[in-house]
Amino acid sequence: MSGTAIYKMTGSGNDFVMLDGRGTTPAEWPVERVVRVCDRRTGVGGDGLVILTPERPGAVRMTYWNSDGSRAAMCGNAALCSMRLAVLLELAAPGRLCLLTDAGPVEGNGDADDDQAEIHLADFVLDAAVPPGVQPVDGEHWMEFATVGVPHLVVRVDDVERVDVVGRGGRLRSDPSLGSGGANVNFVSPPLSPSTDWHIRTFERGVEGETLACGTGTVAAGVALAAREEAELPVRFRSRGNQPLGVRARLDRRSATDIWLGGQGRLVFRGVWESE
Numbered sequence: 001m002s003g004t005a006i007y008k009m010t011g012s013g014n015d016f017v018m019l020d021g022r023g024t025t026p027a028e029w030p031v032e033r034v035v036r037v038c039d040r041r042t043g044v045g046g047d048g049l050v051i052l053t054p055e056r057p058g059a060v061r062m063t064y065w066n067s068d069g070s071r072a073a074m075c076g077n078a079a080l081c082s083m084r085l086a087v088l089l090e091l092a093a094p095g096r097l098c099l100l101t102d103a104g105p106v107e108g109n110g111d112a113d114d115d116q117a118e119i120h121l122a123d124f125v126l127d128a129a130v131p132p133g134v135q136p137v138d139g140e141h142w143m144e145f146a147t148v149g150v151p152h153l154v155v156r157v158d159d160v161e162r163v164d165v166v167g168r169g170g171r172l173r174s175d176p177s178l179g180s181g182g183a184n185v186n187f188v189s190p191p192l193s194p195s196t197d198w199h200i201r202t203f204e205r206g207v208e209g210e211t212l213a214c215g216t217g218t219v220a221a222g223v224a225l226a227a228r229e230e231a232e233l234p235v236r237f238r239s240r241g242n243q244p245l246g247v248r249a250r251l252d253r254r255s256a257t258d259i260w261l262g263g264q265g266r267l268v269f270r271g272v273w274e275s276e
Contacts, residue, residue, distance in 0.1 A: 003274035006037070006044055007085055011077030012264045013212025013241020017046040017273075018081065020089055021053025021061065031069030037273060038067035044273055047207050050078050054091045059098045062106075066206025074103035074149025076119065076215015076261050083110030083117040084265035103149040115266040121219060124148055126227055126254040133177035137168075144224035150205075151183035152220035156230070160189045160201045165210045169203025181205070186217040188225065188237075197238040198231065200245075212241030215261050222247030223256045 007018040017037050029049065037043045046067060053061040062082045064072050079099055086092045086099075087110045099106040099119070108119035127145040134153065136143055141156040153172055157163055169185040172178070185203040200221055202214035218237050225231035226249075234248035249259040 003272040005270070006273050007270050008044060008046070008268040009081040009085060010241075010264065010266050010268055011080045011213060011215065012239045012243035012245055014077040014214065015046050015212075015268070016048050016050050016078050016081055017044045018050045018052065018085055020091075021051045021063075024051060025053075026051055026063045029065070034065045034069040035067070044271070047204070047211050048072070048075060048078055050082060052082055052086055052089070052091055055100060058092055058096070059100055059105075060086045060091050062099045062101050064101070066204075068206050068208060070206045071102065072150055072206055074101050074106070074216060076121070076149070076217075076219065077213055077263065078215075079106055079108065079119045080117040080215060080261070080263050080265040082265075083108045083119065084112070084115065085267065086110060087112045088267065101149070110265070115264055116262065117265040118260055118262040119215075121148060121216070121259040121261060123255070123257045123259065124223075125256070126224060128254075131175075131177035134172065134175050139163075142228065144220070144227070145178075145183070146220045146223065148216040148220045150216060151178065151181070152217045153178065153183045153185045154217075154221045154224040155185065155187050156225075156228070157187050157189050160187045160199045163187045163201060165201050165203050169210070170208070173203050173205050184214060184217050186214060186221050188221045190230070197236040197244060198225070200237045201240050210240065213239035213243065213245065213263070215245065215263060218245045219247050219249075219259060219261050223249060223251060223259075226251050227254050
């Protein structure tokens with residue numbers, strides 16, 4: 001068969017079309033082509049496109065686009081999937097490896113025989129205050145803003161099931177006070193019992209709708225909850241995709257260090273895209 005070899009992966013429901021960079025380059029993927037392959041009706045379907053390219057022993061370049069064709073510096077679930085696929089494709093040996101992203105190097109652990117992966121993220125600081133113009137409405141307790149590779153607004157609510165994620169999330173995502181590129185919006189609500197997980201739902205920019213999980217948004221939410229003394233690190237979340245994501249870090253007031261995100265990186269299928 002002719003065409004482009006593709007690997008479809010999911011991280012807690014956040015799904016990606018993934019390519020081996022030994023057979024293609026980012027220059028071959030203009031906006032229009034990214035949009036076509038990510039289309040869920042006429043393409044492969046995915047929240048984003050990833051190209052993995054080996055650069056040196058133990059280091060793999062992760063180039064990432066949102067499904068609308070826009071480049072993004074980082075995506076936590078795409079990184080979890082990349083850790084595992086890099087090992088499956090023998091771009092790197094099992095165990096510790098480094099992803100080179102537009103947001104900087106991301107170290108982590110990947111194994112070909114386990115669909116769980118873990119990534120170590122760069123230190124960050126919660127902003128002193130949310131940008132002016134963005135304020136909680138009825139049913140929202142507080143907001144926090146932070147950049148974890150990409151900007152995130154965390155909104156604490158009573159029950160994420162009652163939130164209009166598309167409506168309210170869409171308005172917040174593009175609020176001018178969050179910057180020209182806007183931000184992902186992560187709604188979080190507490191566990192139903194002490195032994196269960198926090199719940200999180202996300203409106204993701206670039207996808208322009210709700211995604212089933214958001215790794216970096218989960219990290220922002222975990223640190224925000226710890227800073228607000230509503231949760232203790234490590235903390236576990238249940239994403240809309242009904243898969244657990246774990247966040248562990250060290251927190252000094254509003255500064256987070258030694259940050260780790262653990263979650264799913266599952267290969268769904270391999271195939272050949274022949275739509276060109």
